[in-house]
Amino acid sequence: MALSTAQRAATALRDRIQAGVLPPGSRLSEEALGRDLGVSRNTLREAFRLLAHESLVEHRLNRGVFVRVLDADDVRDVYRMRAVLEGAGVRAAAGAPPALRAAVGAAVDEAERAAAAGDWREVGSADLRFHRALAALAGSARVDAAMDRLLAELRLAFHTMPSPRRFHEPFVARNRTLAGLLDGGDAAAAEAELADYLRHALRLILDAMREADR
Amino acid sequence: MALSTAQRAATALRDRIQAGVLPPGSRLSEEALGRDLGVSRNTLREAFRLLAHESLVEHRLNRGVFVRVLDADDVRDVYRMRAVLEGAGVRAAAGAPPALRAAVGAAVDEAERAAAAGDWREVGSADLRFHRALAALAGSARVDAAMDRLLAELRLAFHTMPSPRRFHEPFVARNRTLAGLLDGGDAAAAEAELADYLRHALRLILDAMREADR
DNA sequence: GGCTAGGATATTGTTGAACAATCCTCAATG
DNA sequence: CATTGAGGATTGTTCAACAATATCCTAGCC
Numbered sequence: 001m002a003l004s005t006a007q008r009a010a011t012a013l014r015d016r017i018q019a020g021v022l023p024p025g026s027r028l029s030e031e032a033l034g035r036d037l038g039v040s041r042n043t044l045r046e047a048f049r050l051l052a053h054e055s056l057v058e059h060r061l062n063r064g065v066f067v068r069v070l071d072a073d074d075v076r077d078v079y080r081m082r083a084v085l086e087g088a089g090v091r092a093a094a095g096a097p098p099a100l101r102a103a104v105g106a107a108v109d110e111a112e113r114a115a116a117a118g119d120w121r122e123v124g125s126a127d128l129r130f131h132r133a134l135a136a137l138a139g140s141a142r143v144d145a146a147m148d149r150l151l152a153e154l155r156l157a158f159h160t161m162p163s164p165r166r167f168h169e170p171f172v173a174r175n176r177t178l179a180g181l182l183d184g185g186d187a188a189a190a191e192a193e194l195a196d197y198l199r200h201a202l203r204l205i206l207d208a209m210r211e212a213d214r
Numbered sequence: 215m216a217l218s219t220a221q222r223a224a225t226a227l228r229d230r231i232q233a234g235v236l237p238p239g240s241r242l243s244e245e246a247l248g249r250d251l252g253v254s255r256n257t258l259r260e261a262f263r264l265l266a267h268e269s270l271v272e273h274r275l276n277r278g279v280f281v282r283v284l285d286a287d288d289v290r291d292v293y294r295m296r297a298v299l300e301g302a303g304v305r306a307a308a309g310a311p312p313a314l315r316a317a318v319g320a321a322v323d324e325a326e327r328a329a330a331a332g333d334w335r336e337v338g339s340a341d342l343r344f345h346r347a348l349a350a351l352a353g354s355a356r357v358d359a360a361m362d363r364l365l366a367e368l369r370l371a372f373h374t375m376p377s378p379r380r381f382h383e384p385f386v387a388r389n390r391t392l393a394g395l396l397d398g399g400d401a402a403a404a405e406a407e408l409a410d411y412l413r414h415a416l417r418l419i420l421d422a423m424r425e426a427d428r
Numbered sequence: 429g430g431c432t433a434g435g436a437t438a439t440t441g442t443t444g445a446a447c448a449a450t451c452c453t454c455a456a457t458g
Numbered sequence: 459c460a461t462t463g464a465g466g467a468t469t470g471t472t473c474a475a476c477a478a479t480a481t482c483c484t485a486g487c488c
Contacts, residue, residue, distance in 0.1 A: 004275055005442065030469070040443045041469090042256050049263035061218055062450045062469060080354040084302040140294035146360055219471065244440070254472045255440090276440060276479045 006046035009039050013047060017056055017067055020159055024069040028057065055153045070157045072206055078154055079202040082131070083195060085147050089137035090190050093182045096137040101182070103133040108172075108179045115172045120164040127168060128155075130175050134194070157205055160212045167204055171197070220260035223253050227261060231270055231281055234373055238283040242271065269367045284371045286420055292368055293416040296345070297409065299361050303351035304404050307396045310351040315396070317347040322386075322393045329386045334378040341382060342369075344389050348408070371419055374426045381418055385411070 003011075013033070016022045034044045048065045051057040059065045070078075093101065107130035114122035128151050135147040161167045174197050181190035217225075227247070230236045248258045262279045265271040273279045284292075307315065321344035328336035342365050349361040375381045388411050395404035 042444090043442060045470095046259065046263065046441095049260065049267075053263075053267045063452095064469065077355050080352065081356040081360075084298065084352060084354070084357055088298040088301070138294065138298060140298070141291050142295040142364070143298055146295075150356070256473090257471060259441095260471095277481095278440065 004046075005039055006043050006050065009037050009044055009047035010050040012037055013051060014054075014056060017051075018155055022067050023159065024067045024156055026067045028065045028067065030064070055149060056156070068153070068156055070153065072209055074153075075157050075205055075209070076202065078150055078157075079198050081146075081150055083198050085135040085138070085143055085150070086131055086194055086198075087191060088143065089134040090182065090194055091187060092139060093137045093190070094185060094187060096139060100133070100137050100139070103136065104130065104182065105179050107133050108175045111172050111175060115169065120168055123168045123172065124158070124164055127171055127175065130179075134178075157209070161205070161208050162211070167208070171201065174200075218260075219253055220257050220264065223251050223258060223261035224264040226251055227265060228268075228270060231265075232369055236281050237373065238281045238370055240281045242279045242281065244278070269363060270370070282367070282370055284367065286423055288367075289371050289419055289423070290416065292364055292371075293412050295360075295364055297412050299349040299352070299357055299364070300345055300408055300412075301405060302357065303348040304396065304408055305401060306353060307351045307404070308399060308401060310353060314347070314351050314353070317350065318344065318396060319393050321347050322389045325386050325389060329383065334382055337382045337386060338372070338378055341385055341389065344393075348392075371423070375419070375422050376425070381422070385415065388414075 013022070013028070022028070028048070030041045030044055034041050037044065039047070048057060048059060052059050052065070056068055057065050058068050089096075107126055111123050111126035111130060114120075114126055132144075132147055132151060135143055158167075174193070178190060178193050178197065181193055227236070227242070236242070242262070244255045244258055248255050251258065253261070262271060262273060266273050266279070270282055271279050272282050303310075321340055325337050325340035325344060328334075328340055346358075346361055346365060349357055372381075388407070392404060392407050392411065395407055
């Protein structure tokens with residue numbers, strides 16, 4: 001037992017949330033979930049704190065914990081922060097270790113392979129890996145951790161996307177373009193491409209959210 | 215009672231940590247602290263989770279929680295992340311709302327007043343406010359939150375600084391310089407000044423840490 | 429003397445039950 | 459229709475107990 005019971009309960013909940021079994025807005029009843037997962041209320045509460053730390057869940061005093069709901073403002077802010085972290089990575093690309101630079105290209109390769117196979121779910125996660133690799137170029141553990149939290153949050157919003165293909169397909173080519181600019185050492189162009197990419201992706205998500213609201 | 219018992223316990227512990235009553239490395243005994251604060255072990259554990267979220271405290275399975283100890287690598291990484299967040303703020307300064315830009319200047323004013331009065335502790339916290347205001351120029355709630363966590367972590371390292379004056383005095387003038395460059399709209403110069411400022415501050419802290427290790 | 433094994437001790441991890449405090453529902457009232 | 463209040467459900471907190479794990483000390487060995 002390398003992990004505590006609370007950590008295992010948190011993992012079980014995290015899986016259910018990201019699989020969509022517990023959709024955003026759901027209230028997580030301590031009694032029902034505790035019975036379901038076979039842990040006591042106190043332990044479940046510790047698990048809740050862990051998930052709250054990851055912003056997957058929101059704790060409201062005396063009202064319980066709820067699966068996080070991202071509104072349009074949240075999504076806009078997530079993209080602002082993405083621009084900060086990924087932008088830092090892109091600017092640091094020239095001086096970054098070869099291993100980190102290679103990870104960027106590898107993620108693009110995987111996305112292209114998955115796209116060719118029509119596996120859009122895998123395209124999505126390769127896309128996340130690509131952008132995580134961009135931020136990692138900054139060479140900071142804290143930037144990496146912040147990026148991970150950010151992407152976990154973003155995954156919540158992806159649940160409202162109707163067609164994974166329509167959302168991910170346009171970005172495979174853009175990722176390739178961006179990786180090419182980085183390899184070529186054209187930092188300014190890479191930064192501009194990244195900024196435009198993020199604007200584009202943000203617009204698609206916001207459109208989908210407006211759509212889903214009706 | 216707007217705050218939960220756990221939150222109040224966390225506040226009490228946070229105060230003791232930042233006041234140096236509980237120095238980095240201290241083990242926080244559940245029983246002793248629970249008796250001391252008048253809360254149960256379960257509630258204290260919830261408070262621990264909150265502080266762990268702020269990186270003030272570290273939870274090791276089956277060994278308890280300890281006041282966080284920053285080593286040299288941690289401090290270097292904190293400054294890498296500061297460069298990312300504050301750099302983003304500086305680059306966004308031109309387009310930032312007037313209220314946010316005014317906050318930058320106000321923090322410098324306060325630091326100068328405190329320096330004139332010889333209150334070096336207040337100079338230190340005005341300095342933190344200044345840099346928080348820089349990051350805030352990015353206009354992102356998530357950047358603000360990340361910056362707050364970062365500065366809370368950094369405060370832990372400040373405890374090893376022998377002379378607050380020697381550490382804070384040189385930076386009052388540099389902050390003024392930086393604010394001037396921002397007001398003048400010279401973004402590139404401001405960015406360069408920020409980078410050099412951070413290098414300078416990092417070096418002072420690392421020197422002090424090496425000193426303290428003997 | 430120094431090292432290892434093993435057990436006593438202390439601390440954390442987890443549980444279940446109990447009660448207090450708070451929120452939500454919904455019917456009765458004006 | 460808005461308000462109020464009782465009742466029920468859920469969270470907040472405590473307590474006591476036991477299990478699991480780490481730490482420390484001692485005895486025995488080389």
